[in-house]
Amino acid sequence: MKAEPQAGQKLVVLADEEVVVTHEDIDRAHDRARVSAARSGHTLRSRAWLLWLLIGPGILVMLGENDGPSMLSYAATGAKFGVGFFLPFVVLTFGMAFVVQEMTVRLGAATHRGHAELIFERFGPFWGWFSMIDLGIGNFLTLITEFIAIRAGLGFFGVPPWAAILLALGVLYSALLSHRYWTWERVTLAAAAFNLIFIPVALMAHPHWGAVGHALVRWKPLPPFSNDTLMIVLSDIGATVTPWMLFFQQSATVDKGMTTKDIRFGRIDTLLGAALAAAAALGTILATAPLFGHISAGNFEAAQFAQALQPLIGRFGASLFALGMVEAGIVASITISTSSAYAFGEVAQRPHSLNLPVNQGKSFYAVLGLCAAAAAGIVLIPDLPLVFVVLVVNVVAVLAMPPALVFLYLLVNDREIMGEVPSPRWANVLATLVVVLLTGAGILYGISVVAPNAFAWLGRL
Amino acid sequence: MKHEEEHTSFAEASLVLETLEHDQLVAAKREPVARRQLQGGELALLWGLRLYLVFMMAVVFWQAWLAVK
Numbered sequence: 001m002k003a004e005p006q007a008g009q010k011l012v013v014l015a016d017e018e019v020v021v022t023h024e025d026i027d028r029a030h031d032r033a034r035v036s037a038a039r040s041g042h043t044l045r046s047r048a049w050l051l052w053l054l055i056g057p058g059i060l061v062m063l064g065e066n067d068g069p070s071m072l073s074y075a076a077t078g079a080k081f082g083v084g085f086f087l088p089f090v091v092l093t094f095g096m097a098f099v100v101q102e103m104t105v106r107l108g109a110a111t112h113r114g115h116a117e118l119i120f121e122r123f124g125p126f127w128g129w130f131s132m133i134d135l136g137i138g139n140f141l142t143l144i145t146e147f148i149a150i151r152a153g154l155g156f157f158g159v160p161p162w163a164a165i166l167l168a169l170g171v172l173y174s175a176l177l178s179h180r181y182w183t184w185e186r187v188t189l190a191a192a193a194f195n196l197i198f199i200p201v202a203l204m205a206h207p208h209w210g211a212v213g214h215a216l217v218r219w220k221p222l223p224p225f226s227n228d229t230l231m232i233v234l235s236d237i238g239a240t241v242t243p244w245m246l247f248f249q250q251s252a253t254v255d256k257g258m259t260t261k262d263i264r265f266g267r268i269d270t271l272l273g274a275a276l277a278a279a280a281a282l283g284t285i286l287a288t289a290p291l292f293g294h295i296s297a298g299n300f301e302a303a304q305f306a307q308a309l310q311p312l313i314g315r316f317g318a319s320l321f322a323l324g325m326v327e328a329g330i331v332a333s334i335t336i337s338t339s340s341a342y343a344f345g346e347v348a349q350r351p352h353s354l355n356l357p358v359n360q361g362k363s364f365y366a367v368l369g370l371c372a373a374a375a376a377g378i379v380l381i382p383d384l385p386l387v388f389v390v391l392v393v394n395v396v397a398v399l400a401m402p403p404a405l406v407f408l409y410l411l412v413n414d415r416e417i418m419g420e421v422p423s424p425r426w427a428n429v430l431a432t433l434v435v436v437l438l439t440g441a442g443i444l445y446g447i448s449v450v451a452p453n454a455f456a457w458l459g460r461l
Numbered sequence: 462m463k464h465e466e467e468h469t470s471f472a473e474a475s476l477v478l479e480t481l482e483h484d485q486l487v488a489a490k491r492e493p494v495a496r497r498q499l500q501g502g503e504l505a506l507l508w509g510l511r512l513y514l515v516f517m518m519a520v521v522f523w524q525a526w527l528a529v530k
Binding site for chain 1: 476481484491497510517522528
């Protein structure tokens with residue numbers, strides 16, 4: 001088939017072969033040239049440089065998922081249950097996140113296609129649209145909660161809501177200004193590093209390290225079995241594994257230009273991201289654990305947690321906590337709106353890359369910008385019952401995961417598209433366990449809502 | 462000027478072909494991935510999870526509505 005260049009593309013004849021080259025290809029080629037050069041070295045320094053070049057999507061997706069509602073969920077966990085079962089449980093949920101996210105690296109590196117694109121083309125538009133509806137609803141609800149977190153976090157410093165939202169949108173749009181995936185990734189990584197601010201806040205709360213070690217090893221003390229506990233379990237799971245993460249990391253892996261040679265480094269990137277995000281999550285639980293038994297933190301917003309912590313960790317510590325919430329909201333609003341824009345471009349077969357200049361990627365940047373602006377606008381409407389969204393968003397994520405994971409499982413085991421790098425048996429077994437666990441948790445939650453006293457006998461044990 | 466532009470295009474195209482795998486090129490990605498027929502068991506699983514999701518979403522929104530009220 002003869003290649004036809006379109007707007008913004010060049011037709012070049014090389015060794016009698018006609019090649020259509022786009023701006024996106026050229027930018028990606030420059031990034032890959034640096035990776036190739038680093039790979040040719042065998043010193044420790046060149047390996048470290050190679051790792052630096054290849055990390056990104058894994059850390060971003062994991063720290064991006066430590067978002068506003070997730071940090072609120074961890075804060076509520078610490079305030080409601082203190083130091084105990086939930087510390088190792090949260091580590092386990094990040095283990096689950098690592099298992100499924102590693103599959104998206106493998107899939108993106110082997111196929112060079114985004115997740116939405118593969119579902120649509122491999123299984124047809126019927127199943128593709130179901131996935132897109134799940135993703136669209138989940139992403140939009142989550143984006144709203146990110147701006148709620150930003151508004152609440154900056155509200156602690158007396159910033160009015162409209163200014164907080166404008167500031168957040170300004171940061172989001174600024175990250176896009178370079179029109180280069182690499183620059184966007186590094187800017188967002190730098191912002192995401194502030195997620196670790198919850199660790200010094202935890203240290204200011206002077207946790208009892210003996211109790212922390214005991215909880216991590218023995219999973220004790222166990223919380224009472226109640227509908228409240230079940231809600232926190234679901235909320236903490238939803239804080240680490242959600243559908244947007246699958247779509248984002250696979251698309252970012254493709255946009256970064258990773259290949260099957262990079263899977264090992266993609267795995268390290270994802271593991272590093274999971275470890276950093278777990279540390280920040282544990283830090284948040286430990287920071288609010290001193291509130292255990294003193295307050296009822298059912299529907300607390302970020303600013304209320306910061307205010308409640310102020311007598312315990314001082315104004316500086318409370319300010320760091322509020323800033324952490326703002327950072328969590330901003331980074332997640334960037335990654336989630338980007339995941340929506342990638343998915344839209346893949347399904348609509350429109351150019352979709354952070355390497356695109358604005359004139360070639362109008363629809364990509366429009367979707368990205370409009371999703372964020374619409375969610376931000378909703379947060380500014382007075383008297384909307386937004387607590388409704390905060391309550392459901394993590395639970396919706398848990399419920400939507402099993403169908404998304406089945407598509408991921410089918411794709412990553414599909415030898416026609418995966419070639420020599422299908423998912424290994426250990427990953428398949430773990431992914432199946434994750435699906436069973438998520439579905440089981442969802443069913444338990446459903447029973448507890450429909451028949452609130454169904455598990456009362458367990459609470460008496 | 463035109464000559465310089467052509468030279469740049471040639472150099473950039475060479476870099477693209479040297480560093481990117483063929484199916485990483487934007488032009489190559491316009492070719493769709495072949496459709497795969499889902500098997501009976503896979504379809505049953507997907508439909509089961511779809512019904513589960515619809516039912517559970519109704520439960521979630523009902524509970525959240527009660528909580529907000």
